Amino acid sequence: MTLRIAVIGGGIGGLTAAVALYQAGFEVDVYEQAPELTEVGGGINMAPNATRVLRGLGLTEGLDREGVRPCSTHQRRWRDGRTLQRAPLNPLCEELYGAWHMTIHRADLLAVIAAAFPAERVHLGHRLIGLSDHGDSTEAWFENGAHIMVDVLVGADGIHSAVRSALFGDEEPAFAGCVAYRGLVPVERIADLALEYGSQSWVGPGAHFVHYFVSRGRLLNFVGWTEHDSWNREDWTDRATIARALAAFEGWHAQVRTIIAAAETCFIWALFDRDPLPRWSVGRTTLLGDASHPMYPFMGQGAAMAIEDGATLASCLGAVGDPADALRHYERLRLPRVTRLQQMSRANSGDRSPDTLRWLYQFDTADVVPTQV
Ligand SMILES: Cc1cc2nc3c(=O)[nH]c(=O)nc-3n(C[C@H](O)[C@H](O)[C@H](O)COP(=O)(O)OP(=O)(O)OC[C@H]3O[C@@H](n4cnc5c(N)ncnc54)[C@H](O)[C@@H]3O)c2cc1C
Secondary structure, X not given: OOOEEEEEOOOHHHHHHHHHHHHOXXXXXXXXXXXXXXXXXXXXXXXXXXXXXXXXXXXXXXHHHXXXXXXXXXXXXXXXXXXXXXXXXXXXXXXXXXXXXXXXXHHHHHHHHHOOOOHHHEEOOOOEEEXXXXXXXXXXXXXXXXXXXXXXXXXXXXXXXXXXXXXXXXXXXXXXXXXXXXXXXXXXHHHHHOOOOOEEXXXXXXXXXXXXXXXXXXXXXXXXXXXXXXXXXXXXXXXXXXXXXXXXXXXXXXXXXXXXXXOOEEEEEEEEEOOOOOOOOEOOEEEOXXXXXXXXXXXXXXXXXXXXHHHHHHHHHHHOOOHHHHHHHHHHHHHXXXXXXXXXXXXXXXXXXXXXHHHHHOOOHHHHOOXXX
C-alpha cells in the first residue's frame, strides 16, 4: 500500500521534500499555515550541493529561468574597497564539484519548486496545533479544525517548529548577537557602479556586507550583518528603514552605501539557532530543515541542508520497508553532516579550505543512501 505522508510547512525545505517524496511514488500532502506560499527576505545562495539535488528533481529549467549563475566571488575591505580575495565561481564550480552555484530570489525558488508539485495537494491556512503518534500512524490537528491521520508525518515547519515542540518539548532558540539587514535594489538605480555579474562580500569591524544578483539579474540583493547585544521585538520592527541600515554601515565604502541607499525594500532579521538535537524522529514522525537543525547563515547552507534532507528522506522511505526504521535511518545519515555545519556556522569559522569545500559542495545525497537495508 502506498504510504500517505503529510509534510507540515511549505517553505523551501518542506516543498522540496514534498517533490522528492511525490516523485518517489508516495501519496503526499503539504499543510502550510500561511494563506499563500511565500518567502520574505529577498535572495538566497544555492551552493552546488543544493543545485545538484534540485537538478535531480528536474528543476534546472525553472532555476535557470529565474536565477543567476554568478561568474565570480570578490571579497573586499570595508572602507577602501581593497581586494582581499577573488575567485571564479561559474562555470568552475561545475568542473570542481559537478554542479553550479546559483543566486536566486527566495520567492522565485519557492515557485519553481512548487510548480513540480500538484497545487491541489498544498493545503493553505492549515496551522498545525497538535499531533499524536500511534505507532502505525500519526494523527494531527490544525487550528482551522481540520484533522488528519497519515502513515508518516514530516515537520518542516521552521525554527519555531510546532512538530519539534510536540516531539521534544519547548525550548527558546538562541540569539546570535547579530542582526541582518536585507534589501533589494532595481539594477537600473545602480547602473553607474557597473558591477560585474558576480557576488561581492565586504569585511569590516564587527560587520560584513554581501551583495549578489537575483531575479534574472534585474535586482541586486544585499545582506549586511552587524553585531547587536540583544533583540526584542518591541524595540525593533521587522521592516527596517533604509536610514537605519545606512547608519549601521556608516563610514563604509561608497559602493556599499550607494547600494543601501538605492534599496526598494529593506528588512531586518535577527539571527537565531538552536543546539543540535541528538535525534529527530519519534515513531513515524520526523523533522527536516530549520525545524530540526536551524543554523546561523554564515556558511549559507541552511536551506541547502533542508534540500538535502528532503532527498535523503525520500530515498530512505523508498529503500527501507518499515517507515519508523526508514526515519531512523534518515536521521542517522543526516545528523553528522548537519551537526558539523551547525557547529561551523556557530563558530563562524570561515573555513573555506579546499577539503572543506569539497566536503560541502561535492556531497551527493544519492551516494549515501543504500538501495536496500
Ligand atoms: C539572513 C539569512 C540568510 C540566509 N542565507 C542562506 C543562503 O544563502 N543559503 C542557504 O542555503 N540558506 C540560507 N539561510 C537559511 C535558510 O533561509 C533557512 O535554512 C531555510 O529557509 C529553512 O527552510 P525551512 O523550509 O526548513 O523553514 P522555513 O523557511 O522557516 O519554512 C517553514 C514553513 O513552515 C510554516 N509553518 C510554521 N509553523 C507551522 C505550523 N504550525 N503549521 C503549518 N505550517 C507552519 C511556515 O509558514 C513556513 O512556510 C539564510 C538565513 C538567514 C536568516
